[in-house]
Amino acid sequence: MTASVTMIGRSIRLSRRNFDLVIMAIVLPVLMMALFVYVFGGAISTSVQSYVDYVVPGILVLCTGYGATSTAMSVTDDVQKGVVDRFRSMPISGFSVLTGHVVASVARNALATSAVVLVAVLMGFRPAATVGEWVLAMGLLLLYVLALSWLAAAFGVIARTVESASLLGFFMLFIPYLSSAFVPVATMPPWLRAVSEHQPITPVIETVRALLNGQPVTSGWLALAWSGGLLVVAFGWATWLFGRISRR
Template sequence: MTASLTMIGRSIRLGRRNLDLVIMAIVLPVLMMSLFVYVFGGAISSVQSYVDYVVPGIVVLCTGYGATSTAMSVADDMKKGVVDRFRSMPISGAAVLTGHVVASLARNAVATFAVVLVAVLMGFRPTASIGAWALALGLLLLYVLALSWLAAGFGLIARSVESASLLGFAMLFLPYLSSAFVPVTTMPPWLRAVSEHQPVTPVIETVRALLTGAPAESGWLALAWSGGLLVVASGWAAWLFGRISSR
């Protein structure tokens, strides 16, 4: 526990000092939301209030930026030999990755708060109860944990910081193929099939339903996707780290 807390503090301090990470994790999602609401929102007539529709998608998109930052941070530690130095110390290998994952949670929490705050200024009016807010935040936490562990694995196998950012491209791209910005019913049949059978869409639909007071019909599917991804990603990252440590 002491080692994990030390690594968490280290990762948070490194992230706070890295202006690029701050911009990517917080400022960029806010700019993206402004772009979709003010530039594209007027042309989208399939939803009644576009700002209420798009905010959950932007929040989930934030997690992709945060996860990519995690992959780059882990890859940077690998490239500089920091992980090798940690392996020579009497600390758990899991603590090293845990530090990066928890720092990712902290970045995403700040980014989510910033997005929701700006969205309220734009006219976002959620009707969720306290319980619904708690469920939405719990699902987002589970999804961020899963993506962060997956990103940590990408960071371990990346040969450079730049390649780590490319490996995280899928996590940034999937929300654009989901119901984040437009309903899946407006998509061509082949693209609708892709959108309906990937993890991002049920997560967004569930968060959107919880915040707007609608039935969360995709709730169990979102939990299954997020929980399954967390188990697989954390196990894969731990196996990779153990394999590296045994060399």
Template structure:
């Protein structure tokens, strides 16, 4: 157990250093969510009626969109390791298989925490006025952390099966696209009848609605329970999937 923890810490340190050195990817993961928020708040916000100030409505969705960009970077980083010969070198060393993927996931969580903090600060400058108290913010942070970890493990699984960095980027597209079909940017009631059920019954929507309820006081309903169930289920599924695929591909 001690050896596995030491291996994980070593791979975490490596992944964090690689993330810092990959300036272009880091820059995009930090800048793109800010550009998206500015686009929706200042360009589209005036034309979208959500029954409240649009900046208050859209920030929770932008926070989840931010994690999607960070997870896509994780998939590409894992794919690069899998296809560049790095894993072949590690196979000759007594390193626990779980440690390699753990390093990428923890680096993803750290990167997402940074980008999320930047987005929150920028949103306050754009007029976001949350009404939640300390416990509401702690609940929001806890839920976002659970969601980020689950999504990062799923991204790691996609990176393992990808045959190149480019294909990893393509495979992770669903994580970037799914929030657009949720309640992130518009109310589901405003969508066409055939699209509304997709928006209302997908995993992203209850997470967004729970964050929205905690921060700006909208009705919670069953969203909190559904959000925890979706995130916990996705986390368990993604860990099992990522580790089993990694062992099958590497033989460790």
């Protein structure tokens, strides 16, 4: 327990001091949102609601997902620099080493999410959510980020270079475009629509959007199942992989 707390303290201190990481975690989401609201927003029709209300939940899910993948880079960096060897030669669990990275990632994303919501409100985002719905929406996002952070941690253990670890971020930045994040899936060709409706990010986005805009939630359990399932699988995979480093 002490080991995990110490590792969390270490990872948070390191991310606080890595200026690039902080900038990337906050500025990128804000720029993306401005791009979609001001540049594309005028051309995209989502009928009932204003586009800013439609797109903010999508941006939140995209950016937290992308932010979570920086976990992969920090884990790979530790493996490459021999820091992981030092920890592995000490009587502490692999779990605590990875936990430090994952919790720091969740903390960075919580900060980024707050910044995005704040700027969104300045841009005209007017969520209709009650306090309860806010809590549920943020709770789901947290679960989603936690799951993706563990997934990224697993990638970080496998990746041989920090550059290849950063590839995960590229995928996480791209996949949400094939969802209802920016445009309603009804506007897509049928084959793409089938992909978009059945990928895990869509129910998460739909649920966060419904909660924040005070609409009926239709895919809540599906979102929970995807995120929870991913968390369990990713956690198991990451800790298993970490234990197998010794076989290399």
